[in-house]
Amino acid sequence: xxxxxxxxxxxxxxxxxxLLRVLAAAxxxxxxxxxxxxxxALDPTVSLATVYRTLxxxxxxxxxxxxxxxxxxxRFETADMPHHDHLIDxxxxxxxxxxxxxxxxxxxxxxxxxxxxxVHHRLELYCRKKTTA
Amino acid sequence: xxxxxxxxxxxxxxxxxxLLRVLAAAxxxxxxxxxxxxxxALDPTVSLATVYRTLxxxxxxxxxxxxxxxxxxxRFETADMPHHDHLIDxxxxxxxxxxxxxxxxxxxxxxxxxxxxxVHHRLELYCRKKTTA
DNA sequence: GTTATTGCAAATTATTTGCATATAA
DNA sequence: TTATATGCAAATAATTTGCAATAAC
Numbered sequence: 001x002x003x004x005x006x007x008x009x010x011x012x013x014x015x016x017x018x019l020l021r022v023l024a025a026a027x028x029x030x031x032x033x034x035x036x037x038x039x040x041a042l043d044p045t046v047s048l049a050t051v052y053r054t055l056x057x058x059x060x061x062x063x064x065x066x067x068x069x070x071x072x073x074x075r076f077e078t079a080d081m082p083h084h085d086h087l088i089d090x091x092x093x094x095x096x097x098x099x100x101x102x103x104x105x106x107x108x109x110x111x112x113x114x115x116x117x118x119v120h121h122r123l124e125l126y127c128r129k130k131t132t133a
Numbered sequence: 134x135x136x137x138x139x140x141x142x143x144x145x146x147x148x149x150x151x152l153l154r155v156l157a158a159a160x161x162x163x164x165x166x167x168x169x170x171x172x173x174a175l176d177p178t179v180s181l182a183t184v185y186r187t188l189x190x191x192x193x194x195x196x197x198x199x200x201x202x203x204x205x206x207x208r209f210e211t212a213d214m215p216h217h218d219h220l221i222d223x224x225x226x227x228x229x230x231x232x233x234x235x236x237x238x239x240x241x242x243x244x245x246x247x248x249x250x251x252v253h254h255r256l257e258l259y260c261r262k263k264t265t266a
Numbered sequence: 267g268t269t270a271t272t273g274c275a276a277a278t279t280a281t282t283t284g285c286a287t288a289t290a291a
Numbered sequence: 292t293t294a295t296a297t298g299c300a301a302a303t304a305a306t307t308t309g310c311a312a313t314a315a316c
Contacts, residue, residue: 010270010271011269011270011271011314011315011316012315012316013270013271013272013314013315014314014315015271015272015273016271031305032305032306033305045272045273046272046273047272047273047274048273048306049272049273049274049275049306049307049308050271050272050273052305052306052307053271053272053307053308056307068201068203070201070255072305073304073305073306074305074306087243087244087247087249089249090252096247098243098247100239100243102235102239103236103239103240106233106235106236106239107236107256107258110220110231110233110258111220111258111260112263114220114229114231114260115262115263116220116222116258116260116261116262116263117260117261117262117263117264118258118259118260119223119259119260119261120259121256121257121258121259122203122255122256122257122259123240123254123255123256123257124254124255124256125240125243125244125249125251125254126251126252126253126254126255127244127247127249127250127251127252128249128250128252129248129249129250130245130248130249130250131250143295143296144289144290144291144294144295144296145290145291146289146290146295146296146297147289147290148296148297148298149296164280165280165281166280178297178298179297179298180297180298180299181281181298182281182282182283182297182298182299182300183296183297183298185280185281185282186282186283186296186297189282205280206279206280206281207280207281
């Protein structure tokens with residue numbers, strides 16, 4: 001990600017370094033406020049505005065993905081995993097990842113049938129833990 | 134939709150009647166501001182607050198669906214069509230509908246594989262008109 | 267030494283809500 | 292009549308931005 005920042009022609013500040021470390025360590029899908037809290041633990045001078053600004057740069061460079069799930073703030077993840085979609089536990093808000101090549105193919109096919117080419121898509125499954133009732 | 138309002142135990146006011154007519158006539162997927170503008174043409178006393186409040190009631194009753202597509206206000210449509218997903222033209226913002234039983238099946242299968250049952254999902258294809266280059 | 271970047275606070279945008287008044291049933 | 296709805300304006304919530312001070316290169 002440092003390389004991405006240099007590639008974007010921006011400076012690697014202390015605050016940005018803290019955010020990069022936080023993003024790299026994140027196993028979940030935190031929102032800006034959560035990232036801010038975590039970055040502050042490393043460097044108390046990091047402001048929320050800088051978190052948003054840096055996330056913007058990283059997103060533009062394609063090394064971070066922003067997801068706006070239902071009813072809430074945008075959540076972020078590093079783009080180090082291959083493409084995947086998300087399954088959200090509606091009770092806990094926990095996010096899991098999955099991918100289906102079959103669904104990807106079908107999406108491209110549907111777009112083509114409408115005379116379009118797929119730029120990107122969003123697939124989210126809102127689920128509840130299966131009850132063994 | 135009038136029945137839905139009565140079912141919700143709320144009153145059928147002049148303002149709500151105007152909004153219902155606008156919703157029934159909408160062929161597109163307008164946002165609250167656009168619905169407000171259209172309802173005003175029928176009854177200038179309709180306020181944006183009432184549009185939001187009534188949309189809330191209608192959504193709770195399940196006769197109107199709210200969609201939050203990328204980067205913009207929520208858009209609404211009557212729930213008179215069978216379930217479908219959306220294809221959005223990234224150039225124009227135009228929304229088209231489609232459905233794929235195969236994708237629906239695969240989604241349920243994926244949820245099940247994770248030990249979850251699907252509550253609902255969101256599938257949006259952001260596309261660009263195919264260039265005959 | 268420049269010029270990008272920062273924190274802060276104020277601005278934005280979409281939506282919601284409190285309250286006194288109006289109105290549907 | 293009488294409780295529900297209304298419009299308006301102020302309140303939220305997430306995010307963005309202007310600006311003077313600060314720090315990266």
